[in-house]
Amino acid sequence: MSTVTKGTVLFGARKLDARGQVDDFWMVIEGTTITATGSGPGHPDAEQAIDLHGSWLTPGFIDLHSHGGGGHSFDNGPAEIIEGLATHRAHGTTRSVISLVANPMAELRTSLGQIADLVEVDPLILGSHLEGPFLSPHYRGAHNVEYLRDPEAVHVDELIAAGRDTLRQITLAPELPGAMEAIDILVAAGVAVAIGHSDLSFEMAQGAFDRGARILTHAFNAMPGIHHRAPGPVVAAFEDDRVTIELILDGQHVHPDVAALAFRSAPGRVALITDAMAAAGYQDGDYNLGTLTVAVRDGLALLRGTTTIAGSTLTQDVALQIAITRTGVAPRDAVGALTLTPAKALGLDHRFGLLETGYAADVVALDANWTVQRVWANGSAIDTEVNRTIGGATSISTTRLY
Structure with missing residues (x-):
C-alpha cells in the first residue's frame, strides 16, 4: 500500500x-x-x-482483584499503588482494579478517594474493589477481625460516595444482617457485587445471585467447599450463567485439577485473578497486608504464625502458564479468562478483552x-524490565487454604 x-x-x-x-x-x-x-x-x-x-x-490482561506487587501494598496510598502496578504491567496486566483489605471506615473512605484521584490521571486503573469490611469473621482469611462490620445502609452509602463513581466491585458475606439490602443499594449504584469470605449455603448463594450479585470472590477459598449433601456457593456459581467465578491459579490456593473442574463447569465464566499482595513479582520477606503481618517464604504468603494463606505472590502471566501447562486449559480459554471474561464482569467488554x-x-x-x-x-x-523477578512459587502446597 x-x-x-x-x-x-x-x-x-x-x-x-x-x-x-x-x-x-x-x-x-x-x-x-x-x-x-x-x-x-x-x-x-x-x-x-x-x-x-x-x-x-x-489482549492485555485485566486483574479484578489485586492488593499489591513489586514490594508495594495498595493499602499504603497512591505512591505505593503506582509502584506496585508497574510490576504487574511488566507481566502483561494492562488494566487493574485496586483491591483494599478491611480497615477502619475512615481509612477506607480516604483510600477510595485516593484511587478515584488516580483514575482521573491513569486510564489503566479501572477503579477500586473493597474486599471488606462486610465479611464473615469466621471466614475472614487475612482480614483484621477488628475492622469487620455488618453492611448497614448508611455505611454502604458512605463508601459509594467516597469512591466518586470509581468503586467497581465489593465483596460481602450475604448472611450478615442487612447484606441483601446492601446488594440492592450497590447494584443500583452500578457496583459489581461479589460474594465471598462467607459461611453461605448453596441456597443463600442462589438468593444473592438473584438479588444481583454477579461475582464469586476467589472460588473455593474463604467459603464452604463442595460437599455431596451441601453443594455450597461454588456449585451455585457453576449453575448460574450470570456469575463470574474468580480463581487464583497459583498452584497453592486451588489444585490445578480442581481449577480444571471450574473451567469445565463454567465455560467462559472463570476470571483468573492474582489476589496479589506486595511480594508479587518480587522476593520473599516480611510484609504488611493492611494491619496484619505476612511472612513470604518460597513464594507462599502466610499470616505470621499461622497456616492461613494471605493473598498470593502471583502475576497474571504465571497464571496463564499454569492454566495451559498444568491445568490443561485450552490456550484460547486461558487467555479469555485473563481478558474478555473479567471485562464482561465489569461491563467493559465493548472496549476491552x-x-x-x-x-x-x-x-x-x-x-x-x-x-x-x-x-x-x-x-x-510498557517497560517490561521492571521487577521481572517472579516471586511466586508454583508447586502444589499442602498448606490449609483459608
Missing part, C-alpha cells in the same frame, strides 16, 4: 483471544485504539512497523513458552 497509516502496525504474530487464533496476524494502533486488523502479507505501511516474528499476541477494531490498544506479545516479551497499554509501550 502506498498510503502510510498513522501510528504503529504490529505484524507477523499469532493472534490469540477469546474468539480464537489467527496466524500471520497484523493490527494497527492509532492513539489508544486498534483501528485495523487483518492477516497475511500486505499489512498497511505505518509510521512504525514492528515484526513480532511469530510471537503470540493477546479482544484484539479487534475499536478495542483499546492493550496488547501482550509472548514467546512459545508463554513468557511476556512486550506489552502495550492504551497504545503505549
